[in-house]
Amino acid sequence: GQDALSLSVNRAVVEKGKVVVVAAGNSGDDQSTVGSPGAAARAITVGAVAEWSAPTGAPNHSDGVYLAYFSSRGPTLDGRTKPDVASPGVTITAAQAGTTSGYVTFSGTSMATPFVSGTVALGLQAHTSWTPDDVRSAIEGTAQDRGPTGKDNDWGAGLLDGYGFVARAEGTTGLTAFPANTRVQGTVADHGTWTRDFTVGSGDLAIPIGATIIIDGAPECVLGFPGFCFEYNWGPDLDAELLDPSGTVIASSTCAAGAECGIGRQETLHAMPTTAGTYTIRVSPYEGDPFFGRGGSFGIDLSTGPVGGSPPPPPPPPPPPAKTMHVGDLDGTAVRNANKRWTATVTIRV
Template sequence: MEKKSQKPLRNTVSELLCVICTLFLLVSLFSFNALAEDSNDKISASLSSKLAETSATEKVPVIIMLPDQQISFTAAGKEKIESKQKDLITFLETEKSKNNVKDIKPMSIINAVAASVTPDVLASLTERSDVSTVELDAIYSIGQSETSSVETEASTAQESTAWGVDKIGAPAVWQQGITGKGITVAVVDTGVDATHPDLDDLDDNPSTTDPKVIGWVDYVNSESSPYDDHGHGTHVSGTISGTGANGIQTGVAPGTNLIVAKVFDASGSGYLSDCILGFEWAVTNNARIISFSGGSSVHSTAFADTINNVVAAGVIPVVAAGNSGPASSTINCPGDELNSCTVGATDSSDVIAYFSSRGPVTLDDQTYIKPDVSAPGVDVTSTLPGGGYADWSGTSMATPHVSGTAALILEENPTMKPAAVKEKLEDTSVDLGSSGKDNNYGSGRINAYDAVFGGMPVASFTAKPTSGKVPLTVAFTDTSTGTPTKWKWTFGDGKTSTAQNPKYKYSKIGNYTVTLTATNTAGSNTVTKTDYIVVVSKPTASFSASPTSGKATLTVKFTDKSSGNPTSYKWSFGDGAISREKNPTHQYSQAGNYKITLTVSNAAGSSTISKTNFIKVTTNTRPGIYAESQ
């Protein structure tokens, strides 16, 4: 009886345990699915989608946002943020010891912590009062639509200045002494080849120590020295700051310094958290501009907050629009953020590139136009690792043109705020496409000169002829840029003119310094050419020599004593030899009497003088006897 009664009991216990286990699994499964499908706004939509395909033991990369997002990014603010994050980080470290968490990364530019966590840990995070929202730490990239041509050797380059640099008018800014000196630009990208001749120093002088790349951090491989295992970051850096030392002037602002954060790997991809940390590092290291040629089609609240905090810290975020065109509403994040200076790509004919992402953008119940401006982004020549060049296309290539132009603006206007720089870039752009700002071109293709100087002209001129005999009539031609409306010429002899292209007669010989001041409503600019016009009379040839006689071998120093400002000389020494030096030295090795002839010339004409038997050379074998020169 006893045995019979125990058997059913054991069966009952076993069945009960099975039921309990089944219920436990069902509850666990329900809880996990509920987390994935939770409408709780603590979990972003992209993270919910990721959870639906994640196992219970897999660690998901996330960004955990804390409630206090109004703390300013200052030394005091950073200390406050660290205090706010302390309990959360302690929790994550404890779970890390249980192998439930890895890669904990605190952030200060936003009040957030990135980490890779299991679904169970994520469930616990959503229940914490010090967690506001959690979003997927998504993969960002440089854009797979970009194309590159065959690499270009410096020695065979067909252009001395990259077409995009010319197109936006950067050389006219350099002529005024503005090259981006003293401005630091952060390149948040795949890295940089800091040994490229165009990027290794500021003045291209190997005897000086003035590196161009003055800061480096590697969030991918933690290497201590700059490198670029993709090439994208080096290409971007060359368009911002290349000096042209190796053959092609690629840089819009060659006087700038660079700091570089590597956030993308050799394939051109990287975590959102590393991109945000790169922005944070750039601000901490005194960048005035951040050039970011990357993004994602999925909007990130964390990156949007980063952009706003970067701007609040006084730094300009210049961001690629993306390469998902020509469809509308394809602007990538963080270019979709209102405060980003978002850049589209144009070709050499000022036509929007087919791949350039278009607006509009709708975020937070607000719809607005993007991009903000456009810049050259098709077949752009710039630097590659190893000292070479290549033509690449993409909004990534357009973005550094704008970053370089922003640096030129800041050198001229060092206290200008980010919003004002962005406004200046837009207000001075060449309006393309539909009138006004539109969702293809933004406000238009940037104009570096107008952006820096506000439309003020750059004075320039030519003249023909620049030398000749008195009286000399010269035709001056105004070649100023920036659409001047008034001109003032000073011809160097006290006379002036207000004509745009005057003709002027010089009635006295002399060297004349000419000055032109060009003016429009934005201001005036002056150019001076010293001793530019040379007015001469026909010269009169004259010369002396020392010695004029002696024994062979005899060395004679000839001295020009011509009047009338000759510019060219021809000497005949009587022994078949000639010279075109002004004051030549000649050696006579044979005895004889030599006839010397000098012809001098200038723009007014020429004059010749000959002196027969002027040089007399004797020999020791027959003293007193001279052989006639032939």
């Protein structure tokens, strides 16, 4: 945040009273990938997420909510938390430059940033005396938290809530109805398997399942020689799968080797549910080179239906084993109890 461009952003905010909204960048899931001018202390820096509202089959459909793997992360080199907020930046349809009727669909934090800029403009129209600090406070204060509690270096303060921000600017209240979010911490043993079950109701089949898995660890050199490294991978290397109620794998994430991958710090699962019932997230360490089955800990943000409701409950425990009742002493093992009298109604199905 001490480069010329970042310092210029800071001066525009402090000396000219401008609200500066910038993209975090698309350098991926490793720590401290946010670049200039996103690292500027006074900028409102925007990360990218996938959202859920476009219909299945539309060019701008994405199975959100999940954090885009390419979205740059903090902290800055001087230790500040970035990004500041996250907004839709996966398969966003916008007007095509140089045309009068064309549209394009792209992904990137540059597609996410206009959502925040437009929201800020609406808020300033409603509250013309707000300062840049007031705007930042309201943007972060109305964001719907994701990731660890509070502002963090992946999601920032959380998901942009345009309705909530403008309502605060107008002096009223309100918020956007997002899909339910469940925050889960997990640990998988070396060569082991970790699972988490969750329920999707029949009324929530139009809402995508999205899981953002951030792995605790560090970048480790996988190709190099003493004193120099050509290639780093995030260690440990954990893979994830999403299973439907029949046990069929409907989504998988195998970073850093698969699609939608950066350095391998984030695994991403997303799919449209097709049937109500119990779904399962399964996490296991990659058994191959370079970490050979090493386990580790991770955090999951799980997004599902209902929209605007509570997180889905875990599935009920299995029923206890059926008890055997001897009726009419058919096997000759009953014991007569002369001191007690009881009655019961028994239905026998053959």
